[in-house]
Amino acid sequence: MSEAALACALLALDPGGLKGAVIRGHADAFLATLRHLAQRRFHRVPPHIGIDRLTGSIDVAATLKSGTPVHDRGLLADADGLILLTSAERLPLDKAALIAAAMDHGAPFTVIAHDEGIDDERAPLILAERVAFLLDLTAYEALDIDISAARLLLPSVAIPDRITEGLCQIALALGLTSLRPAVMALRAARAAAALDGRREVDDDDAALAARLVLAPRAVTYPAAQEEEPEPPEPPAPQDSPEPNDEQDGAPTPQELADRLLDAVKASLPAGLLAALEKNLRQPGSRAGAGAVSQKAGLRRGRPAGTRQGEPKNGARLALVDTLRAAAPWQPLRRRGNPVRKGVHVEKQDFRIRRFKEKRETTAIFVVDASGSAALHRMAEAKGAVELLLADCYVRRDRTALIAVRGKQAELLLPPTRSLQRAKKSLAGLPGGGGTPLAAGIEQSMLVADQVRRAGGVPLVVFLTDGKANIARDGTADRAVALRDAEAAAKLMRLAGVRTLMIDLSETRTGPARKLAEAMGADYLPLPHADAARISASVNAMMQA
Structure with a gap:
């Protein structure tokens, strides 16, 4: 099991x-x-x-x-x-x-x-x-x-004090300062004993609870300490009484905590254990990514008129428009209910305010980092990303970078608005090799989908001459590679992602122009691209 x-x-x-x-x-x-x-x-x-x-x-x-x-x-x-x-x-x-x-x-x-x-x-x-x-x-x-018998037994299950102390010690040793994990570990140990048909929690129940409740929450792990030689114990007096055995060989709370720590250690992955032993806190989780994606179309932003609806979920009632909608019906409603005084307002009269709010935009750069012009293209892409990020903090927008080279497309910079992180990720990026453009288009669609799921608006910017030469399966076949890229471009058009094709070739009738038409992208020929012009073009689309 x-x-x-x-x-x-x-x-x-x-x-x-x-x-x-x-x-x-x-x-x-x-x-x-x-x-x-x-x-x-x-x-x-x-x-x-x-x-x-x-x-x-x-x-x-x-x-x-x-x-x-x-x-x-x-x-x-x-x-x-x-x-x-x-x-x-x-x-x-x-x-x-x-x-x-x-x-x-x-x-x-x-x-x-x-x-x-x-x-x-x-x-x-x-x-x-x-x-x-x-x-x-x-x-x-x-x-x-069948847990029916265990459910009847559960209220009568007792927890020895040493197990309570042992689980609390192990929770502290794992860096859990809240009381909740220890309390829930005790409840889990109690339920485990009832499930096994016993009226008292034992060490195995405590070990199971430590693995299930405490181990997944561990933020630290006690580092191994070198054992120091213990001084010899003085000889016991001849007339000393025999030690009593009230616990019948049961371990002390400290001994139990050591055993539970071993049980937790055995259940932790090796990489996680190494990090915890250095007292490194785990990477913070995004607490509710959906909080970023909440659209406030009925709560805040610029006024954008009213519509019929109920004042629920934070929507604001437009009182004047509601009364205006109810006014023509007052004579008829008064005849139908003469006892009721005042204005007769019904559900269909409600009007709620609408607001227009700008959503976060993420510019996803797809850079052709292959061939002889790779260094130039990568340098201009880096400069454009850094220039864009300078304005992102004010607009709350983000940028991402995908490099197309060799036989694959690689997400070098996940969506971010941190200039420091961008510079660190972009420093010293290699270039050269083939052009798997279809893979780059597909990778950009994956990132764009993630941006949409988080409530943002993706804008994909291609910097390429469109000369794909690596097919989707990794083979070097220019004809197949171009067909794969065109098929991926059509899928992007169906997905409805806004795109900008910056053509770095010397002609406006090359494969980049055809790809732009296939994906419904805005086309910008820029054979002598520089970071400022790229940044200005992308800025204009992000603010459109």
Whole structure:
């Protein structure tokens, strides 16, 4: 039985105490097992759910109709089962904070955050620190188990003081200063004992809890210390009493902590263990990447008129326009309800304000770093990126750089607005070799898709003469390479990505012009390109 399957059984056994889990990987089998064992239903919560739907609000239309306040209870008040946060890495921080606050106040639901992020995208930390398990379901194996007897046994399971002290010591040794991990580790150990049919937690239960709850959260690991020779013990007096054996050979809390530390060490990957032994904190996760992508079209920005809709999820009621829409209907409504005084406003009259807000733009440079002109092109691309980044902080825009050379396209600079990071990444980049242009176009579409998923607007800028000579499969065939590049360009046009083709060739009728037409790109012939002209052209498109 995999430890992820054990964690599923423990969570089903004590959902209120263990609070939930953050899961990564294919989750269907895990969720099906958890639903079966816990005998609870799932409430699916997408990242774009409205705040009013979460916390509840006054139903304005029903209130106006009845004349008395009518409250719409939110999901957090009604949910009493399992809350499944889909695409949890995109959940905005304000919504994650509302869920966390409900958990802190004893809400009767269990949170399962399905983290579907890539690279450094992670579920919000504010939720991850409030659930017991951080699980990778890559090696998950479904289990067939009956936990009904364990559920009856759980309230009577006791935890010896030495195990409580041992788990608290191991939590501190791993750099966990919050009480939550230690408390949840104790709950997990207690559930493990009940699952095994015992009324008292033993060392094996504590070791399992340390591996499942504490190890994934470790931020430090005690470095190995050289053992110093102990001084010889003085001889015991002849009349000293025999040591009692009240613990029946049970280890002390310190000895138990050492054993638990060994159990944690065995479950950590070698690379992670090496970093932790140097007391290096793990790279910070992006707490809710979706917070960046929140579009405030109904909340802030420049006014852009009104539209019919309800004042929910932060939308602002346009009072004058609402009254204007209701005015023509007043005689008819008064005849239908003569008892009611004042202006008769109904749901269909509501008008809400619209706002226009500029979204973050990411300029993705795809640079042909092959052939004899590679050094010149790379130098101008570096200069253009640095010039653009000088304005990015004010506009909150970003840039990225993809180099096309050899047999592949390489993302040299992920989307960033940090000038220091860009200079460090761009310094001393090599050039030369073939031109796998199709690979470069496909790589740019992948980066553009990531930008769109984060709520931004991608702009792909090609610096090339369009003379592809490396096919998609890596073979050196100019005719096939050009066909592959044209096919990739047509896919980019279908994807609707804004593109700018800067043609570095001496003629305007070469393959770069044809690729620009295939992908629907703006075309700019610039055979004698310089960083300033490139930066000015890209700036104009980013601000359009």
